[in-house]
Amino acid sequence: MAELDTSGGGKHKGGKVRSKKQSTRVDLTAMVDLAFLLITFFMLTTTLSKPQAMDLAMPDKNEEQPETRLNVADTRSMTILLGSKNKIEWYMGTIEKPLAPPEITSFGRDGIRKVILENKKKAIVATGDPKKGLIILIKPSEKSNYRNLVDILDEMKVTDVSQYGIGDIFEPEVELLKRDNIY
């Protein structure tokens, strides 16, 4: 379709020896396709290379007094412990008297995401108020890595949990992780 015609220069030899005239049409369609592919590539990679930012807000350290902290119903509070080897252990309520025995799960859609969504529904049913949903406390242990933290924060965003915080892990919880071999 697209052509470059360079056969115009073959008229010099009039006379005895005539070289064979061959058609010299070059099809440029492929070149145009390639050029557009490269353009699209560069257009997309310059915007994709800007790093994405995930915001994180921590509670103010100086203000945290045990007395001023609001008491939250056990049915609304879920604690997620991040252990080693990408394992998570979670329970509702307090560590001394959890509502149910702590369970171990993994990251991802079928692991912690399913658990959070279920607990979210249960919390709303328990408080009877759709605005008072689930409150999650994330406690990373010393054996977890940064990727675990980012993944959990990502799950907060995906499951639309608005109230969550990162806290320090306590001794009984470390014991719990050790007992379940994920420390």
Add this chain to the structure above:
Amino acid sequence: MPRIKVARKSTAIDMTAMCDVAFLLLTFFILTATARQPEALAVDTPASTTLIKLPETDIATLTVGRGKVFFGVKGQNVRALTLEKVGSAYGITFTPEEIRRFSVMESFGVPIGNLKQIIAMEGEQRNKEGLQTGIPADSVNGRASELNEWILQSRYATQELNNKAMRVSIKGDAQEEYPVIKKVIDILQVQGINKFSLITSMRATEK
């Protein structure tokens, strides 16, 4: 009866013009893509589904990888002023030439004692493996850590020069152990910075 022949016209379109436009656009995009500075510490950030882009100004980036912390702040004038302030906090003076060379460094990770050496080196030599050991994040003799000092002075510098509060972002390696990240977050919280951004790569949300 003689068959009437319809005169056939050639349907070939000359694509040379289209090809020219395509290459012009391509050249434009290649030239407007900013060249990336070689990273002093290569980190593999974890993926997340967030789509918010990082702001380009008034932001400091703490790169955390392999137990080391590197520091970088956007804006050449901000970097220059920060260097002067940190220098006076530790009793070290920098020549205008050193300040100028420092202000083009995107990010660095050395204790203050070795900073002059690193500034004097060329770009590729600075990024050699193992040369930059990270900014000390532990407090020494009751005095706050150097990392704390860098963050504090760059916040002053950003406020003075651009009249805006400096944002802090953390770019961590996915494999990094949580205690290192916690130490960095604690240093930020001591200064009252409770909101920061975590830099991640893209991931599509699985439904």
